[in-house]
Amino acid sequence: MPVTQQEQLRADVVALVEKLGPGRSSLIPILQDVKRRFQEVDAESMQTIADVLDIHPVEVYSVASFYAFLHGAPEGRFVIRLCGTLSCDFAGKAAVADALRDELAIDFDQITDDGLFTLEWTSCIGMCDQGPALLVNDQVHTRVTAEKAREIVAACRAAAATTEG
Amino acid sequence: MTATTIETQGNALTYATIEPEAGLKAALAIPRADVIDTVRDSGLKGRGGAGFPTGLKWDFCAAEKADQKYIICNADEGEPGTFKDRVILTRFADLVFEGMTIGGRAIGATLGIVYLRAEYSYLRPHLNDVIKQRREKGLLGHDIMGIEGFDFDIITAMGAGAYVCGEETALIESLEGFRGEPRNRPPFPVVAGLLNNPTVVNNVETLASVACIFAKGTEWFKGFGTDRSSGYKLFSISGDCEKPGVYEFPWGITVAELLKEVGGEDAKAVQIGGASGVCVPAKDFSRALAFEDIPTGGSVMVIGPQRDILDVAENFLEFFVEESCGQCTPCRLGNPQMLKAVQLLKQGECPPEFLANVKALGETMKVASKCGLGQTSPSAFLSILEGFEDEISNRAPSA
Numbered sequence: 001m002p003v004t005q006q007e008q009l010r011a012d013v014v015a016l017v018e019k020l021g022p023g024r025s026s027l028i029p030i031l032q033d034v035k036r037r038f039q040e041v042d043a044e045s046m047q048t049i050a051d052v053l054d055i056h057p058v059e060v061y062s063v064a065s066f067y068a069f070l071h072g073a074p075e076g077r078f079v080i081r082l083c084g085t086l087s088c089d090f091a092g093k094a095a096v097a098d099a100l101r102d103e104l105a106i107d108f109d110q111i112t113d114d115g116l117f118t119l120e121w122t123s124c125i126g127m128c129d130q131g132p133a134l135l136v137n138d139q140v141h142t143r144v145t146a147e148k149a150r151e152i153v154a155a156c157r158a159a160a161a162t163t164e165g
Numbered sequence: 166m167t168a169t170t171i172e173t174q175g176n177a178l179t180y181a182t183i184e185p186e187a188g189l190k191a192a193l194a195i196p197r198a199d200v201i202d203t204v205r206d207s208g209l210k211g212r213g214g215a216g217f218p219t220g221l222k223w224d225f226c227a228a229e230k231a232d233q234k235y236i237i238c239n240a241d242e243g244e245p246g247t248f249k250d251r252v253i254l255t256r257f258a259d260l261v262f263e264g265m266t267i268g269g270r271a272i273g274a275t276l277g278i279v280y281l282r283a284e285y286s287y288l289r290p291h292l293n294d295v296i297k298q299r300r301e302k303g304l305l306g307h308d309i310m311g312i313e314g315f316d317f318d319i320i321t322a323m324g325a326g327a328y329v330c331g332e333e334t335a336l337i338e339s340l341e342g343f344r345g346e347p348r349n350r351p352p353f354p355v356v357a358g359l360l361n362n363p364t365v366v367n368n369v370e371t372l373a374s375v376a377c378i379f380a381k382g383t384e385w386f387k388g389f390g391t392d393r394s395s396g397y398k399l400f401s402i403s404g405d406c407e408k409p410g411v412y413e414f415p416w417g418i419t420v421a422e423l424l425k426e427v428g429g430e431d432a433k434a435v436q437i438g439g440a441s442g443v444c445v446p447a448k449d450f451s452r453a454l455a456f457e458d459i460p461t462g463g464s465v466m467v468i469g470p471q472r473d474i475l476d477v478a479e480n481f482l483e484f485f486v487e488e489s490c491g492q493c494t495p496c497r498l499g500n501p502q503m504l505k506a507v508q509l510l511k512q513g514e515c516p517p518e519f520l521a522n523v524k525a526l527g528e529t530m531k532v533a534s535k536c537g538l539g540q541t542s543p544s545a546f547l548s549i550l551e552g553f554e555d556e557i558s559n560r561a562p563s564a
Contacts, residue, residue, distance in 0.1 A: 027342035028325055066344040066490075068326030069283040085245040086436070086466055086480045087403035123328055123484055124439075125284040126248040128403035128466070129173055129410050138286040 006044055009034070013052045027053060027063055031070050039115075040074035068122065076111050078156045080104075081122035081135040088124075088131035092145075096132045099146035103153045116160055117153070173252050175410035176426070179377060179397060180257045186304065188260075188379035192267040193310055200271040201227060204375060207383040208395030213239060213331070213368035214438060214462030215537065219375070222365055226272040226355040229363035234274040236265055237359065237366045240281045241336060243328040244439035245484060246464035249399040250369040252411045254281075254288050257373055258295045262319055264372030266309065267379060269317040272365055277319040280336050283326045292321050328488035332536050333358075333366040335490070346492045347536035368462075370399055390416035394455040398463055402427050404436075405469030414454070421450040429467040434474065434552065439464035440481040441541035444474070446552035474553045475560075478507045478546055485542040496539025499530040503546045513560040524550065 003011075013030055020026035030049055034041050041064050043057075050057040064072045082088075082097055101107055104117050111118045127133030130142040134149075141152055192200050205220025226234060238261060242250040253261060265277040281289055296319050299305045309315045327345045329335045334348035337359050358364025367375075374396065378386045389397045394416035400423070403409045407428025414423065420437070424430050435445050437454065438461040445452060445459065452458050468477060482504035491497045506523040509515035527543030534540045550557065 024342035025340060028339065029323070032323060032325060063342065063344055066327065067283075067324075070325045084480075085440075085484065086477060087246055087409075089476075089480055090404050090469075090472070122284070122326075123488060124243060124245040124247070126242055126251045126282075128246050128248055128401065131403070135284065140287060 006048065009038075009045055010048050010052070013049055017052055022053070024053065024055065027055075027060065028067075028070070031060070031064050035070055035075075039077060041070070041072040042074075043072075046072070074111060074115075076116050076118035077160065078116060078136055079118045079120065080152075081120045081125070082108075083123075083125045083127065083131065083133045084121040085124035085128070087128035088133055091131035091143075093132040095146045096134070096144050096149045099149040100153070103150050116157065173248070173410050174408060175402075175412045178257075178399070178411075178413050180253070180260055180373060183260060183377050183380045185259060186263065188376035189263045189266055189304065189310070191379040193270065193312060193315070197227075197271060197273075200267060203379065203383055204271070207378045207386045208393075209371065209374055209378060209386070210394070210456060211368055212370035212374065212398065212462065214244065214441075214460070216456045216460050219367065219371055222355060222367070223268060223271050225353070226274075226363045226365045229356055231363050233276075233360075233362045234272055235359045235362060235364040236268045236272060236274045236277045237333075237336065237340075237364060238265055238277065238279040238372055239331065239333065239336060239366050239368050240279050240285070241324050241331040242285070242369070243282055243331050244441065244462055244464050245481070246403055246436065246439045246466040247401045247462060248403075249401045249411045249463050251285060251288070253369050253373050253399070254285070254292060258292055259299070260373040260376040261369055262295065262299055262305070264367070264375035265319055266305065266317050267375055268365060268367065268372065270315060272363070274365070275316050275318070277317065278340065278359075279319065279321045280324060280330070280340060281321055282324040282330075286323065289321055289323065296321070327490070328484075329490045329536070329538050332538060335536070336366060337364065344490070346490050347538075349535070370463075391453075391455050391457065393457045398454070398461075400454070400461075400463045400465050402429075402465045402467070404465075404467035405429060405432060405472070406467040416455045417453050419451055419453050420445055420459075423454065423465065424450065424467065427467070429469075431470055432467045433470045433472070434468040434477075436466040436468060436477065436481075436545065437461050437464070438544075439466075440484050440545060441537070443544050443548040444468075444477065444552060445548070449552070473511075474549055474556055475507055475511045478549045479504065479511065481545045482507055482542075485538070489538060489542075493533075493535040493539060495526075495530045495533040496535070496542065499526050499534075499539065500542055502526055503543065507546065510557055510560065520550075 046060040047057050050060045064070045132144045133142045201223050209219045210216040307316050330339045330345040335345040339345040354364040387395045397415045400412045485500040489496045530543050
C-alpha cells in the first residue's frame with residue numbers, strides 16, 4: 001500500500017520521539033529534522049508533531065515561528081544566509097549581496113522559482129575576522145567576493161543536478 | 166569539519182601550553198569543597214560578558230539539595246563580533262569538557278550539556294567525536310578516572326537561531342523545547358534551572374579557563390590581569406585593522422595598546438562588547454579592558470576613520486530589532502524607536518525633541534527591560550550620541 005508523505009512523517013516523528021524521549025524537550029530537534037528534510041514545516045506537519053508529543057499545535061507553531069532557523073515557511077534546498085553584522089559590512093557584504101541577488105534573480109527573504117535557493121540575512125555567524133561570510137545550509141564560506149558568491153551558487157546548482165540525475 | 170576555512174590568526178594562546186587532563190587530575194585529587202574554593206580564590210569571572218564570579222555561582226548550586234543537577238556550557242556565541250568560542254571549541258574542546266567535568270563534580274551534577282548555536286552546526290560532529298573519545302578514555306561515564314561513584318557525561322544540543330538564547334534562562338527555555346524567552350529571576354538557574362533542577366550555565370571560555378586554573382594554580386592565574394579582573398581573556402578582534410583574529414591579553418590592557426597589537430591605530434572608534442557593548446571614541450583609548458573599566462565578553466570591532474558612525478549605530482539597532490524576543494514592552498518597542506532616530510539623524514532630519522525622548526527611552530530600557538538584551542541594547546546608541554556629537558549634529562539635512 002502506498003504511504004503518503006504525512007503517514008511517513010508520522011512514522012518518522014514517532015521514531016524520533018522514541019530516540020529522543022517523549023518530553024517537550026524533543027520538540028526543537030524534531031522540528032530541525034523535519035525542516036532539514038522537507039525545507040518547511042507546514043500546518044499538517046505541525047499537527048502531526050503536536051499529536052505525537054501530546055501538545056497543542058499552537059505550541060508547535062509558537063516555537064517554530066520563534067527561531068530563525070526553524071520558521072515554518074518553505075525554504076529552498078539551499079538556504080544562503082549572508083551575515084549582516086558590522087564586520088562583514090566593513091569587509092564588503094554589499095557587493096556579495098548584489099552578486100547573489102543578481103545570480104539568483106531574487107531578493108532577500110525570497111525563494112527561487114525552482115525551489116532550489118532561499119536568500120536570507122543572518123545575524124553574526126562568528127566569522128568576523130574573515131568576512132564577508134555566509135552559510136549555505138550548515139556549510140560556512142568566508143572571505144566571499146562577488147565572484148566567489150557566483151561560484152558557490154554554481155556549485156549548489158551542479159550538486160542539485162547530480163543528485164537529480 | 167571545515168578546518169581550513171575557520172583558521173584564525175592571533176597571538177599564542179595559553180591553552181596550547183596546558184597538558185591534557187592536568188587540570189582534571191588536580192581537581193579530582195582534592196575534596197569537592199576545595200574545588201569551589203580554588204575557583205573562587207582564582208577570582209575567575211564569567212567570560213561571556215556579564216562577569217559573574219564563577220566560584221560563587223558554583224557555590225550557590227552546590228548548596229542546593231536535589232536529585233538531579235546540570236552544568237550547561239553556553240556555546241551560543243551570538244554577540245556580534247565574537248568568535249573566540251568557535252576557536253576554543255575547534256582547537257581546545259578537551260579543555261572545555263575538562264572544565265565541565267570539574268564543575269560537574271563541584272556542584273554534584275551528573276550531566277553536562279553543550280548548547281551549540283545553529284550557526285555552528287558544522288562543529289557538532291567534532292564535539293561529539295571528542296566526547297566519544299573521552300568516554301573511551303574513561304574521562305566521562307561511570308567512575309571517572311577510577312573514582313568510585315563519580316559519574317558524569319556530556320551531550321550536545323543545538324540552538325535554532327536566536328541571539329536571545331545566549332541569555333541563560335532563555336537558553337534553558339530553548340533546551341526545554343520552548344520559545345527562547347527569558348524567565349523572571351529569581352529564582353536563578355542555580356536554584357531552579359533546567360527542568361526546575363539546580364543548573365549552572367557557564368560560557369565556553371569560562372570552562373576552559375577552569376581547566377587551566379587547576380592545571381597551573383590560582384597564583385599563576387592571578388599573576389595576570391588586575392586586582393579586580395584576574396587572569397587573561399580571549400578577545401575577538403575584527404573590523405578595520407591589519408591583523409584581525411583571536412588574541413589573548415591580560416585584563417587591564419588599554420584600548421590603545423590593543424589597537425597597536427592588531428594594527429588598528431588609526432581607528433576613530435572601537436566598539437567593545439559587541440552590539441550590546443559600548444562605542445569608545447579615540448579620545449578615550451587610554452581606557453582599560455577590565456571589569457572595573459570596560460567589561461566585555463571580548464568582542465572588539467575596530468571602526469576606521471572612513472566610517473560613518475551612524476551606520477554603525479544603525480547596524481546594531483537593526484540587529485536588536487530583529488533579535489528582540491518581543492516578550493517585554495521596553496525592548497520590543499524601544500529598539501525600533503532608537504533605529505528610527507538613527508535613520509532620521511542620518512538624513513539630518515531628527516527633531517531635537519524626538520531625539521531627547523528617544524534618549525530618555527533608552528535610559529528607561531536599561532532599567533525596565535526584562536533581560537540583558539533590552540538592558541544593554543541602548544548602550545551603543547547612547548555612547549555614540551555622546552561620543553560623536555559633532556559628527557552627528559553637523560550633518561546637513563538631505564535634500
